[in-house]
Amino acid sequence: MQIDKQQVGKRIHQLRTTAGLSMAALASAVGLAGKSTINDWEKGRTLASTERMTKLAVFFKVSTNYLLYGNLTEYVTTIFQKNGLNHSEFNVLLWEYVDLTTTNPNVLSSDVFSPTAHTEQAQSNQTKIATALIAPTINHAIQQIVPAVVQHYQDTTVTYPEPDEIIQAGCYVFRQRIQIIRRTFTGKYNRIVRLLDNVDLYEKLQPDDDFKAYLNQTTTPKEDSRNGFSLDEKYQRQMNQLMTKFHQQLNEINAAYQAELAATEGRQPDSATDN
Structure with a gap:
């Protein structure tokens, strides 16, 4: 290093x-x-x-x-921050860990990574927003595994382990944590939320000639007012209402969980994880 x-x-x-x-x-x-x-x-x-x-x-x-x-903690942290993000396995595991542990809807929002910012100023602003949201999340995730890796090497006094060895140790700890977290309430809640977030509920509900033509070609006769587009739109709206209601109820359950968890720990609910 x-x-x-x-x-x-x-x-x-x-x-x-x-x-x-x-x-x-x-x-x-x-x-x-x-x-x-x-x-x-x-x-x-x-x-x-x-x-x-x-x-x-x-x-x-x-x-x-x-x-x-x-010290060894500083050494391990630096390697994760500087080398880990460029290591394919570590990077994938890091983001899976973040995906399972953060309930902040802005952290993994597609808006943060939106490619629609065409001007240099817009791209600059988007980068600043992404950095402000994502960097603390990454650092927090890294800090969660540093103690376990340091403990593994705490008797190393002559030569610190090579960066690649530290990265592999970090991957091992991430894999262990991920297997456990996937079984928790928060892990399951976040997995469901991400699935819902991946569905653009309001995409293509407005009139679109190509979209209408594609759906209408499956319906005869053309004079029928209940053509393919109208039928698709009707049931999409019903599905969207159902998913929106489910999402709201899921958030209420999570808020109750976070409040009760905070109460047992004698602290205020973390606003960054409340939805």
């Missing part, structure tokens, strides 16, 4: 200031002639050599892993 020199510098700075050392004192401790190199490290301009990094780790009684990547 690429090393972030700025973050390495911040960790060195924090360790030095916590220890109450000046740059000059730290430079002397790791065998440097002056403080300018320490300053360059802390500003993220340069990265200490392997030899100097080892001396810093020994001096501060931390691992070189920590200096380079932060």
Whole structure:
């Protein structure tokens, strides 16, 4: 994984200031002639050599892993955020997990990903909305599996696992969680809601010449007022009313569940998950 020199510098700075050392004192401790190199490290301009990094780790009684990547939790989180989203299996499992756990109707709304934004400004606004809605959801999902992965590797003190190994561990945890969540009320509720959301209830109910011609060609005689289009429209409206009512009732059940769940936990219902 690429090393972030700025973050390495911040960790060195924090360790030095916590220890109450000046740059000059730290430079002397790791065998440097002056403080300018320490300053360059802390500003993220340069990265200490392997030899100097080892001396810093020994001096501060931390691992070189920590200096380079932060603690194991930070390391795992960074890999999931930077590498995981580009990994096909991890990405699929992440979104399945989100699909099962979030009840916010805006997160997976097709409007967020709508290709109808033709102007540059519209596309920019759409990207900002998507980022504002989706990034926190992704980060929240990732944070749910980080502790389990960290616990698995908590005895690793010499070398942190390679990113690919971390990603595979994340996939394993996601798969386990998904199997369980699919059996819960929230998992089943969200699966039903997504199915309903995938049906555009009001598509093609307005007059459309091609649509009418397609339906009417199956009806004879043409003079019959109950032609194919009229019949289709009649029953589509009945179906839409039924599905809309079902959706509303389902949301009421979920709201009651969320309220009772919050009460048992001594908190207010999460507005982000209420419909």
